[in-house]
Amino acid sequence: MNVLFALGLGLSLALTGCFAKINQLPAHPDKNTPVFAPLADQGPLVGLAVSGGGSRAATFAAGALEALAEMRITREGKERSALETVTHMSSVSGGSLATAYYAVKKPAKSEAVLAGSGLSPVYQQFFDRFKQDMQMNFQLRAIGRQLAAFRVANPTKFAYSFSEVWDAHFFEGITFAGLYERERRGDAPQIILNGTIYNTGRRLVLTTLPPSDFAYDFTRELRAKLVAKGQQFTPEGKASFDKSVDRAKGQFLPQTFEDIEGDHRELPLSLAVATSASFPPVVGPVTYQAAGTKVYTHVGDGGLFDNLGTESLTTLFLNKLNPNRPSAKKGLILVIDASFPFDEGGADLNNNEKGFEVFADDPSRIVEIMEERANAYQAMLWHSLRTESPLLPDYDHLKLIILRYTEAEWTKDDAIPDGCPKTLTPEDIKRTVQHVPTLFKIEDPCHAALLIASAHKVVAKQRQRIVDFLQRSP
Numbered sequence: 388m389n390v391l392f393a394l395g396l397g398l399s400l401a402l403t404g405c406f407a408k409i410n411q412l413p414a415h416p417d418k419n420t421p422v423f424a425p426l427a428d429q430g431p432l433v434g435l436a437v438s439g440g441g442s443r444a445a446t447f448a449a450g451a452l453e454a455l456a457e458m459r460i461t462r463e464g465k466e467r468s469a470l471e472t473v474t475h476m477s478s479v480s481g482g483s484l485a486t487a488y489y490a491v492k493k494p495a496k497s498e499a500v501l502a503g504s505g506l507s508p509v510y511q512q513f514f515d516r517f518k519q520d521m522q523m524n525f526q527l528r529a530i531g532r533q534l535a536a537f538r539v540a541n542p543t544k545f546a547y548s549f550s551e552v553w554d555a556h557f558f559e560g561i562t563f564a565g566l567y568e569r570e571r572r573g574d575a576p577q578i579i580l581n582g583t584i585y586n587t588g589r590r591l592v593l594t595t596l597p598p599s600d601f602a603y604d605f606t607r608e609l610r611a612k613l614v615a616k617g618q619q620f621t622p623e624g625k626a627s628f629d630k631s632v633d634r635a636k637g638q639f640l641p642q643t644f645e646d647i648e649g650d651h652r653e654l655p656l657s658l659a660v661a662t663s664a665s666f667p668p669v670v671g672p673v674t675y676q677a678a679g680t681k682v683y684t685h686v687g688d689g690g691l692f693d694n695l696g697t698e699s700l701t702t703l704f705l706n707k708l709n710p711n712r713p714s715a716k717k718g719l720i721l722v723i724d725a726s727f728p729f730d731e732g733g734a735d736l737n738n739n740e741k742g743f744e745v746f747a748d749d750p751s752r753i754v755e756i757m758e759e760r761a762n763a764y765q766a767m768l769w770h771s772l773r774t775e776s777p778l779l780p781d782y783d784h785l786k787l788i789i790l791r792y793t794e795a796e797w798t799k800d801d802a803i804p805d806g807c808p809k810t811l812t813p814e815d816i817k818r819t820v821q822h823v824p825t826l827f828k829i830e831d832p833c834h835a836a837l838l839i840a841s842a843h844k845v846v847a848k849q850r851q852r853i854v855d856f857l858q859r860s861p
Contacts, residue, residue, distance in 0.1 A: 412649030421597035432718035439480030448485035450842030554657035581689030590641035603706035649677035795841035804836035
């Protein structure tokens with residue numbers, strides 16, 4: 388966020404009660420049948436989780452996808468791009484812009500990714516455009532639409548302004564029905580855009596995947612495991628245990644549009660991206676209502692629940708890898724992480740004597756504190772559950788590799804990217820990259836160049852682990 392963005396906030400908040408906008412969804416035609424027919428899994432599950440972080444995240448993701456496209460693996464005697472193995476993508480906020488863009492704009496399955504020692508001309512052209520498009524000043528364009536449509540005082544309609552900008556430039560009116568056709572043909576991975584439901588605090592997954600794909604009930608298996616171990620409860624202890632795990636299950640499992648009785652086939656993909664990126668109180672929330680119901684579902688930024696986008700993929704993959712009814716044998720999750728480094732934000736505050744500037748300089752700090760705590764508990768939970776197989780597959784069957792933008796290693800011998808001062812030292816680069824702000828614009832072309840170069844570096848750093856997993860027989 389920047390000061391200009393924050394200045395417009397005060398007036399917006401004062402007038403948010405006006406001009407309410409509800410996105411009406413048709414009623415779900417058949418609650419026993421998913422809106423979109425499930426697609427069969429092909430080969431091992433390979434998921435990309437793309438974090439939030441505005442245009443910083445979108446630009447870093449474009450660079451990481453390009454690096455994965457250049458990575459070569461050999462399967463069944465044939466050389467192919469690692470990017471071709473990706474089956475699913477899950478994203479949050481700014482990462483959702485990159486994910487949706489890739490799903491809609493990437494060349495068709497019939498186009499070769501590799502040619503000679505590099506990318507094919509078609510894919511090189513695609514990535515050149517992809518990287519440039521993620522750097523556009525979306526904020527300025529959205530503010531322009533706000534002014535033109537007299538939406539200045541309404542954060543909810545600000546989400547619609549971003550949606551209109553992205554639709555005009557990239558998505559051209561494509562709906563979830565159009566997205567599903569690309570997924571069905573194999574021209575795009577199946578994507579999950581994540582939002583947070585204000586009503587319940589749960590995740591909303593904006594996707595063509597059916598609700599049953601996310602129905603991994605770890606609580607049932609946990610109860611069975613405890614019974615098998617001879618765990619004894621008093622009546623009071625059992626009641627307390629049941630209440631706590633049922634609550635955990637409610638938070639663990641996401642909801643879909645079908646769960647709120649809606650049919651989202653004609654929902655514009657651009658609005659779904661804007662929903663995932665509706666960071667309070669500047670943008671959004673986006674409000675949905677299914678026809679025939681009286682419930683208004685208010686949805687904001689997916690980063691309020693999980694800023695990495697990993698939980699939706701984890702739930703999905705665990706369900707498919709469930710040893711009781713497996714539909715796949717192994718899974719890999721690559722986390723493309725451009726979230727603002729929590730420790731770096733803390734270090735900045737150490738040198739700031741003015742308390743007010745805590746919010747002026749980093750208005751999302753409160754959310755970041757809650758996210759840091761949640762991430763710590765999440766890591767502890769997964770490591771604990773791994774000891775209670777079959778609740779979680781072992782590390783060889785479900786692997787998670789983090790590609791964090793701040794972990795790129797620079798040396799004095801590295802070439803400085805075009806657009807950057809040639810006098811930059813490795814320390815300068817590290818400091819610059821860590822302080823790229825969370826905006827829907829890239830303020831300095833050098834910032835974009837460093838983010839893209841960092842993406843290639845962190846992918847290269849993890850290359851052997853990725854290749855080993857993908858080349859190993861399923």
